[in-house]
Amino acid sequence: MSTVFIALQTNEETRPIIEAIEMDNPEAVVNREPAMVKINAPGRLVIRRETIEEQLGRSFDMQELNINLITLSGNVVEDEDSLTLTWGN
Amino acid sequence: MDMKTANKKMSAKDKYRLLTRDLSWEPSYRTEEEIFPYLAYEGLKIHDWNKWEDPFRLTMDAYWKYQAEKERKFYAIIDAHAQNNGHLNITDARYLSALKIFLQAISPGEYAAHKGFARAGREFRGVGTQVACQMQAIDEIRHAQTQIHALSNYNKFYNGFHAFADQRDRIWYTSVARSFFDDAMSAGPFEFMIAIGFSFEYVLTNLLFVPFMSGAAYNGDMATVTFGFSAQSDEARHMTLGLECIKFMLEQDPDNLPIVQGWIDKWFWRGFRVLGLVSTMMDYMLPKRVMSWREAWEIYGAENGGALFKDLARYGIRPPKGWDDAEAGIDHMSHQFMLGLYQWSFGTSFHAWIPSDEDLQWLSAKYPTTFDKYYRPRWEHIKKLEAAGTPFKNYGLAKLCQCCQLPTVFTEPADPTLICHREVEYKGDKYHFCSDHCMSIFDNEPEKYIQAWLPMPALFQEPTNGDLGAWMDWVSLKDGQDNGDFADSQDRRNFEMWRGMATSNQ
Numbered sequence: 001m002s003t004v005f006i007a008l009q010t011n012e013e014t015r016p017i018i019e020a021i022e023m024d025n026p027e028a029v030v031n032r033e034p035a036m037v038k039i040n041a042p043g044r045l046v047i048r049r050e051t052i053e054e055q056l057g058r059s060f061d062m063q064e065l066n067i068n069l070i071t072l073s074g075n076v077v078e079d080e081d082s083l084t085l086t087w088g089n
Numbered sequence: 090m091d092m093k094t095a096n097k098k099m100s101a102k103d104k105y106r107l108l109t110r111d112l113s114w115e116p117s118y119r120t121e122e123e124i125f126p127y128l129a130y131e132g133l134k135i136h137d138w139n140k141w142e143d144p145f146r147l148t149m150d151a152y153w154k155y156q157a158e159k160e161r162k163f164y165a166i167i168d169a170h171a172q173n174n175g176h177l178n179i180t181d182a183r184y185l186s187a188l189k190i191f192l193q194a195i196s197p198g199e200y201a202a203h204k205g206f207a208r209a210g211r212e213f214r215g216v217g218t219q220v221a222c223q224m225q226a227i228d229e230i231r232h233a234q235t236q237i238h239a240l241s242n243y244n245k246f247y248n249g250f251h252a253f254a255d256q257r258d259r260i261w262y263t264s265v266a267r268s269f270f271d272d273a274m275s276a277g278p279f280e281f282m283i284a285i286g287f288s289f290e291y292v293l294t295n296l297l298f299v300p301f302m303s304g305a306a307y308n309g310d311m312a313t314v315t316f317g318f319s320a321q322s323d324e325a326r327h328m329t330l331g332l333e334c335i336k337f338m339l340e341q342d343p344d345n346l347p348i349v350q351g352w353i354d355k356w357f358w359r360g361f362r363v364l365g366l367v368s369t370m371m372d373y374m375l376p377k378r379v380m381s382w383r384e385a386w387e388i389y390g391a392e393n394g395g396a397l398f399k400d401l402a403r404y405g406i407r408p409p410k411g412w413d414d415a416e417a418g419i420d421h422m423s424h425q426f427m428l429g430l431y432q433w434s435f436g437t438s439f440h441a442w443i444p445s446d447e448d449l450q451w452l453s454a455k456y457p458t459t460f461d462k463y464y465r466p467r468w469e470h471i472k473k474l475e476a477a478g479t480p481f482k483n484y485g486l487a488k489l490c491q492c493c494q495l496p497t498v499f500t501e502p503a504d505p506t507l508i509c510h511r512e513v514e515y516k517g518d519k520y521h522f523c524s525d526h527c528m529s530i531f532d533n534e535p536e537k538y539i540q541a542w543l544p545m546p547a548l549f550q551e552p553t554n555g556d557l558g559a560w561m562d563w564v565s566l567k568d569g570q571d572n573g574d575f576a577d578s579q580d581r582r583n584f585e586m587w588r589g590m591a592t593s594n595q
Contacts, residue, residue, distance in 0.1 A: 002396030006297065009318050018521070034379060035306035035314055039458050062101075063147065066155045067162075069325045070302075070318055071295050075400070076144040076329050080101045087396050088403070 001043040002087035003023050005076035007036050014068045016055035017047075036070050045074070047083045090258035094105040105146035110139075113216035121464070127212045131277040138215030141216075141337050145326055152224055156231070159319050163235055166315040177591050178309040180376040182247070182584035183575055187301075187374040188240060189249040189439035190315060190366060194266040195297070197235040197257040199320075201270035203229035205281055212278040221330050223253035225286075228323040229307055232316075239316040247580050249438045252565030256438055259564040261487070261544035262366065262385075262430075264494045267365050268541060273356075275537070279338065280352050286331030288356035291397065294324050297367050304371065304379040322435050332397075341406040357409035361553035362493035368423035369430060372452065373444065381455035382423045391416070397519075405444050411526040417502040420456050424464040429498045431471065431567040432483035438566050441473050463505055480574070486545050491520040498524055515539060 004054070006021075008014040018037055022028060028041040038047065052060045062083055076086030116124055128135070139487045169175070179185070191477045210222030232586050238255075244250035257263050273284035302317030339347045347396070368382040396409040427441070434441040444452065449468060452460045488497030488510075501509045511522040515535050522528040553559040561568050570579055 001401055003392060004396075009322075018257075028562070034303045037316070038301055043296075063145070063151055063155065064327070066145075066147070066322060066324065067158050070321045071299055072325050073396065075332070078101075078144050078146065087400050 003040050003070075004041060004045050004085040004087055005038055005040045006045060006047070006072045006085060007038040007070040008065075009068045009070060010035055010037055011068065017065070017068075019053040020055045021047055023044070023055075041085075043087055045085045049081050050056050056075050095304060099148050104148055105143070108148035108150065109143075109146075109220050110216055112220070121214070125212060125214050126276050128214055131336060132348055133279050135214070135338075136341055137183050138218070139488065140340065141215045141217040141220055142333055144329055144333065145324065147224065149220070149224075151462060151464070154357070156227075157556040159322060160231075160235075163239075163315055163319045167239055167242070167312060170239075170312045170315075174587075175311050175590060176243055176246055177584070177588050178311070182505045182578075182580045183374060183376050183440070183442065184308045185243065185247055185249070185309065185584075186439040187304075188243060188310075189253075189261075190370060190374075191313075192236065192240045192250060193253045193260070193438060194258045194263040194366060196233050196240075196253065197263070198266045198270050199229050199233040201235065201267075201274060202285055202572070203227075203233065205270070205274045205285060208274070209281055218334075224238045225323075225327055225330060228320075232320040233321070235316045235319060239312040242312060244275065246583065248567065248570045249440075249580070250318050250576075252438070254461050255565045259547070260436070260438060260439065260566065261489070263588050264542070264544050265366060266363055268494045269359055272359065272537075279334075282331065282334045283349065283354045284359070286327065287335050288331075288353065288360045290327040291326060291331045292357060292390075293311045293327070293364060293395050294362040295393065296364055296385055296572040298324065299389065300371060300380055300385040301367065304377075307379045308375055335401070337402070339401075339406070350406060351533075353406065354410040354526075355530050358411040358415075358524075358530065359493060361411065361540045362490075362495055362523070362527070365426050365495055366501075367420055369427045372423035372455075373448075374429045378451065383419055383455060386419050390419075401541050410529075411524075414482055414502040414524065414526065418499060420459040421463070421505055424452070424456070424460065425498045425500065426495075428464070428467060428471075429487065429496055432538075433487060433496075434479055434573055435482060435484070435565070435568075436561075438564075438571045440573060440578050440580065442575035443475060444468060482485070487547065488521055489541070489543050489545050490523035490527050491541060492522060494541070494543060497521060497523045 013036065018030065018039065021039055022030060024047070025039075025041050025045055028039050028045060031038045031040065044060065047062075047065070049060055049062055060081055062078060065083065072085060074087050077084045077086075102360060114153060120128070120373045126306060206222045206226035206229060210219050210226055213219055213222060221523055240250060241348070257267060259301050261419060269289075276284065298317055299320045302321065304311035306319060335349065338349050369381070371382045371385060372377065394412075395408075398406065431441040431443070439465040449465060453465065456464075471481045485496070489495065490497055497510050499509050509524055511525065515518045516539075518539070520539070521530060522531065547553075548560050549555045553563050558568070566572055576583055
């Protein structure tokens with residue numbers, strides 16, 4: 001299974017987002033590198049708005065991810081409730 | 090009492106439909122061929138532009154909102170960097186060479202990408218594509234501007250930053266990146282999308298921005314981390330656009346496959362050669378290194394590129410033709426190119442140096458199968474010459490590849506002791522190449538590449554006529570300041586003096 005990943009800047013805004021990603025993706029591996037956090041997962045990674053909002057304590061627009069996003073890998077499907085990365089092999 | 094009720098929010102899909110897809114119209118008094126004259130000539134068949142998918146569904150209003158937020162964050166840090174003598178927080182002044190190469194070769198590439206996407210946005214037919222290209226055009230000019238702005242703080246204190254625009258056009262090593270972008274911009278709109286949107290953004294920018302910016306963080310350079318990550322936050326959207334574009338072409342018509350595959354082969358190799366510059370930055374120019382070029386390639390090249398091509402296999406796409414030769418070059422390229430930069434350092438607007446013993450040790454550990462065998466002995470020899478007062482300088486001119494414009498310093502994929510060199514005769518003239526892949530790119534479009542501007546022949550033309558001093562003036566290179574060995578450079582002296590002043594009361 002190919003690895004999908006997403007990398008976010010290390011800052012106060014992304015801390016709860018990363019926590020949410022860990023909760024929703026038990027297979028995800030979080031790598032903390034200088035100034036960035038890179039999250040790898042086998043084949044599929046899902047980022048859910050609801051989980052982020054619970055961690056953040058406020059409403060969250062999925063497009064806010066754009067501000068702190070560094071890079072990603074995989075086919076992207078996004079709507080207002082989630083962003084999913086997949087490799088179909 | 091009035092109760093404030095929130096407006097019912099439109100779904101992202103509806104908003105995207107109204108603010109993007111709904112902006113198009115059917116032409117009534119001009120034909121499509123007149124309005125979009127470049128769509129057909131590359132031979133691609135597109136049947137339904139509405140099948141174009143934009144997974145981020147970013148609309149212009151949201152785009153401005155988030156980009157403004159990114160700019161506010163960027164300028165807050167750039168101001169702090171300037172106000173707090175941020176330039177003295179870097180590990181040491183060797184690091185500046187990486188920034189100089191970035192400003193001279195890469196930032197002008199961002200500007201070229203801006204022009205290219207502005208054009209692609211005009212030439213494509215579908216409105217989803219047009220809007221996505223328009224956003225990317227604005228992103229790319231923002232990247233050029235923020236990079237130039239951030240690095241202008243270093244220009245106040247150090248050499249080599251002052252003439253990046255002239256040097257982009259005239260000095261030799263920058264023409265590697267310049268010719269890459271010129272080649273893309275002078276191609277048709279679909280090939281441009283493969284060149285920049287797919288090969289550069291999806292397959293290669295991770296290798297440029299991610300480990301390098303992480304490296305900037307390791308080396309205390311707040312300004313570069315900030316412009317790097319601010320730019321990279323747009324790249325995720327660009328990569329997705331590139332990937333969607335390739336899927337769109339392949340899904341529209343099976344006849345598109347061989348054309349697309351040919352472009353992937355070509356642009357993977359062209360991009361890989363541009364990364365030759367990046368490999369030296371990662372292995373040699375960061376005083377504090379975050380990972381080796383080899384390690385970065387494993388993660389972002391082999392693993393990520395491998396996953397991508399496995400995914401695209403369902404359309405009949407295979408990995409690029411140069412993939413195996415690229416892999417064979419990974420453990421050699423940074424060393425071969427850095428040895429070149431050292432011996433030609435009289436002609437570079439940045440400093441090169443002999444790696445310290447500690448650096449040599451690190452390189453041995455990171456390249457266990459190649460470094461001690463092929464490259465350490467050469468550095469040791471160069472060190473001996475330096476100690477004897479006869480430093481190794483090569484005042485001969487590098488032979489450049491007609492396609493990628495790198496000096497032909499790389500070796501045969503199967504023999505690291507033999508320089509790889511190919512030659513083609515075309516219409517009575519001889520052309521030189523660094524590899525089979527660059528040669529086959531030329532063979533496919535010779536009339537395009539014989540027009541390439543090459544920096545070495547320019548040295549013998551007006552106005553410099555072969556005079557090295559006149560050439561230095563022409564490329565805005567201040568001899569004794571911008572160029573040469575780091576060891577006795579003004580940049581090194583100044584940095585060490587200022588840092589000393591900043592950390593003591595003398």
